[in-house]
Amino acid sequence: MSYQPAMVPPKKNTTRTVLIVVGIVLAICCAGGAIGGFFLYRVVEDATGPAKSTVDTFAGALVSQDYPTAYGQLCGKLRDRFSQDDFARQQSNGSLPDGYEIVGLNVHNNNGRVSGSASVRYTLRQGMPTTQTYTLTKENGAWRICQ
Template sequence: MTYEPVMASRRNNRGLRIALIVVGVVVALCCVGSAVGGYFVYGTVKETVGPVSEATTSYLDAVRAGDHQRAYGQLCRERRGRTSLVEFTRQQEAQPRVVGYEVGGVNVTNTNGRVRGSATVRLTTETGSTSTQVFSLVKEDGAWRICG
């Protein structure tokens, strides 16, 4: 008795090849779609939280420079209504001077059409101490302002 190899059907090979090609195309489309989607999500998030971070940075630059009038001008109407420039300056001068900061997490929320933001900041003072503070921001007249 002699051994005769069993020939695989060409039809099965063709079906397998088509299935692998289809799977490969689907995987490639998923990868491309994820990359494009990630790019747009990143851009949207940056557009949303970027201005909050910039407003916080601008305010803290003014505080660090001792430019109390400029810092005061970046406060929301409500806070300026409760505190005069003279009182704000007195409060700032009574605290250790800020010499450095690092903006960490930034968040923007929209609740029933009221847009608010927050920025978590690690402050370093001239005494060398560090603290973490959360700044609340509101959008007034198209600009982000520090409000707490």
């Protein structure tokens, strides 16, 4: 009589299978997070980009003493209150800025009424920084400074 070995089922490597599945799930989550983050960035940029451009134009015009350009960024209510010459006179009588940095920008949509605010840090020629906060409003589809 000869000895017959018993059939042993092949050993399954469940640890390896679990690690592969976990790796695939993690890769999908990371890719989804990256794609979601990109789209979130685009939405925020689309919402704040035009407002930032208005503030950038206004502050840059003040630094370069281009008062007609700065005046053009003001809302109708402010332009009705004083003329371009009065605005230029008022700006040139104060401390003249040497540079600027936009340090804060918020855009709000409350029941369809869009508004915002921006904080700009100016470096004055005397060397002291000062921060100015501007109120922003959307007027005829364009952002305007409306202190």
